[in-house]
Amino acid sequence: MALTVYIVRHAQSTSNAMENNLGSDAELTPLGVEQARKIAARARRLSFEVILSSDFQRALQTAEIIKLCTxxxxxxxxxLREEKHPSELIGKGPNNPRVAQVKRLLRKNRDRKHWHFxxxxxxxxxxxxxxxxxxxLExxxxxxxxxxxxxxATRMLVGLxxxxxNLTPTLFYKMRERMAIWNTGIIAAQFSDRQWKLLTWNDYGHLG
Structure with missing residues (x-):
């Protein structure tokens, strides 16, 4: 019997709004709370049995609002946690010279399996x-x-x-650059006969 998975990106967080990596403790903004309410109302029309959530605050807050509605x-x-970035970058914005320096090093070495900054x-x-x-999930x-x-993390999951x-760094980083996922965008995927199929990508119709 097929498994259907609805993957939802968390609602807008303070990290998103500030374009600043605030780590696992970043919370939803007022707009994020409103987005979460809209995806919760949408989720009421979906058929699912359980909510799986990352333990990061922004994802948990989104999941809790969906839980209240469903x-x-x-x-x-x-x-389900987000990709872990170097700890020294937490709290630093994209215009910080140190952030730019570290990101250049990460890009330069991203094909090296055992390299870490x-x-x-x-x-x-x-x-x-x-x-x-x-x-x-399976x-x-x-x-x-x-x-x-x-x-x-969702881009990596879908890439796999x-x-x-066969997913390589080259394929993944092309996906990363070209496959947008909005806050509360829905991706639907199905697992059947030992294969995954992508059904929808970044459905954000509930946001109006």
Whole structure:
């Protein structure tokens, strides 16, 4: 029997609004709360049995608002966390010279499997975690699941659904540049006969 997964990016956070990496504690903005209410109303019309959420604050807040509207249980998993960036960049904006310097180093070395600037996840680390998430989803007893997660981790997850183990850094970073996911955008995917299929991408019709 097929498994259908609705993947929802969290609503707008303070990090999004400020274009500043505030780490796992970034909360929803007032606009984000309104977006979460709209996706919650939309979710009432979807058929799903459980909500899976990242343990980051912005995802949990989005999931809690969906829960209030749908009365579905939330299960929290760190597998859904956003891609981990170097800790020293937390709290620094995109115009900070140190941020630009570190990002240049990350881009230069992103094909090197064992290279790290500091404590960040590289492509290969994130790929490995998303493979674990896929297996976690495939083993669940529910047939319809709503997932609340983050933009970069979701791109990796979808890349693996399409390309499997053949997903390379080159393919992934092309996807990253060209495949937008709005806050509360919905991606629907289905797992059947040991294969994943992408059904919809970045559906944000509920935002008007």
């Amino acid at each position: 009365r579905k249980k939330i299960l929290i998993t760190p597998l 500091s404590d960040e996840e590289n492509f290969f680390d994130l790929k490995r975690r998303m493979i674990k998430l896929m297996k976690f 083993r669940r007893k529910e047939r319809n699941v709503l997932v609340v997660g983050h933009v970069m 659904m399409i390309f499997g183990e």
